[in-house]
Amino acid sequence: MRSKRRLRWAVIPVAITLAVVLAGCTQAELHGYLPGFIEGEAPVTNHTERVAGLWVTSWIVLLAVGVVTWGLLIWAIVVYRRRKGQTGLPAQLRYNMPIEIFYTVIPLILVLGFFAFTARDQAAIEQPTANPDVKIEVFAKQWAWDFVYPDAVEGEDVWSTGVQAQDEPNADRGTVNQELLPTLYLPKGKTVEIALQSRDVIHSFWVIDFLYKKDMFPGKINYMYFTPEREGTYAGKCAELCGEYHSLMLFNVKVVSPGEYEDYLESLADQGNVGDFGEEYSRNSNLPGTTPASAEEEGK
Known part of the structure; x- marks a missing residue:
């Protein structure tokens, strides 16, 4: 009970700090320093915001995964380091099912999530415009x-x-x-x-x-x-x-x-x-259906 209370009090200042930092971000920072954005002006196209959102959100998730991974690595290095006077190998464990399930399921969820959001945005961007201007x-x-x-x-x-x-x-x-x-x-x-x-x-x-x-x-x-x-x-x-x-x-x-x-x-x-200035000026004469017919074929 006491540990939960401590966790709650730790989360509140972190959330407040994050909100303050994000509130002070410029357009460039909010969009991951990508081109196409100017403070106080519209994005270049109607798709630019969507692409930037997918990019920035992906990096936030990946950064969170990185922080957790680095934290676990440092924790394991510090806590389980060899102490002075210790000899031999530490206790060897063959299986830890909760951990194995964790590092199998979580990456799978992340991959499926990235795929789902990418497919959603790609479908919206690639949607043909009916009767374009x-x-x-x-x-x-x-x-x-x-x-x-x-x-x-x-x-x-x-x-x-x-x-x-x-x-x-x-x-x-x-x-x-x-x-x-x-x-x-x-x-x-x-x-x-x-x-x-x-x-x-x-x-x-x-x-x-x-x-x-x-x-x-x-x-x-x-x-x-x-x-x-x-x-x-x-x-x-x-x-x-x-x-x-x-x-x-x-x-x-x-x-x-x-x-x-x-x-x-x-x-x-x-x-x-x-006038016409299309495919007839292309060099693709070796493509199927574009090779000029021979004189014999033309005479048939």
């Missing part, structure tokens, strides 16, 4: 990006094509010229569907502040669904080693107002970037 096609290529906006201007596709990152003139080596990077424009507050395709090898579309990336495979289309919620320019890169200049396969994402987005699409049309 904006549909965009992203084509990865060695070592840059093409962005196609289907039926965007008077029923015609408009597009922008990019080259790999270029060094900034008269700057330190490795400083990239941001103006020359391929840039994907997105309208704030609009539901977006992005179709991800590769023109050659495996790539990966990663916008860092979105806290989300997805691989791009030759001959297969993957999709991303989200709603941009904060205007700004966000860095992106290929996250799959794709050849010699993989490190230069960079791009930017600009989230702008719907009006600015429409103006940008009109500017692409004014530049003459109108």
Whole structure:
């Protein structure tokens, strides 16, 4: 009875201290110092908060497991250390069923819990958006990006094509010229569907502040669904080693107002970037169904 009372009095100050510490946390601290968050502003997308929550909660649980494990190790080292004058082996125990059940069941519960919460959040993030406001096609290529906006201007596709990152003139080596990077424009507050395709090898579309990336495979289309919620320019890169200049396969994402987005699409049309710019420009001629027919086959 007395031990329970002592435990209760020990838990209360710990809980109060924890509450005070958490109340004083900044946005960066509450979200595990992940990118995509600014004090007093909305997350970058409607999924960013969910991803950060899964990450931070997982680390809290893992840290608690670590503290318990380290505590037991230190306790065993201190309590069961060999004392001066002791000889021989300590008493040997062959079985301890409660402990064996504990270290079997608890890890199983943790693994199932991590799986359940991950599956829940993944299902929500991957849920297709019915009738999205904006549909965009992203084509990865060695070592840059093409962005196609289907039926965007008077029923015609408009597009922008990019080259790999270029060094900034008269700057330190490795400083990239941001103006020359391929840039994907997105309208704030609009539901977006992005179709991800590769023109050659495996790539990966990663916008860092979105806290989300997805691989791009030759001959297969993957999709991303989200709603941009904060205007700004966000860095992106290929996250799959794709050849010699993989490190230069960079791009930017600009989230702008719907009006600015429409103006940008009109500017692409004014530049003459109108018409088909899709799979027909890919290098995947060796995929099933894409090999040109021989003259003999064409004559049949």
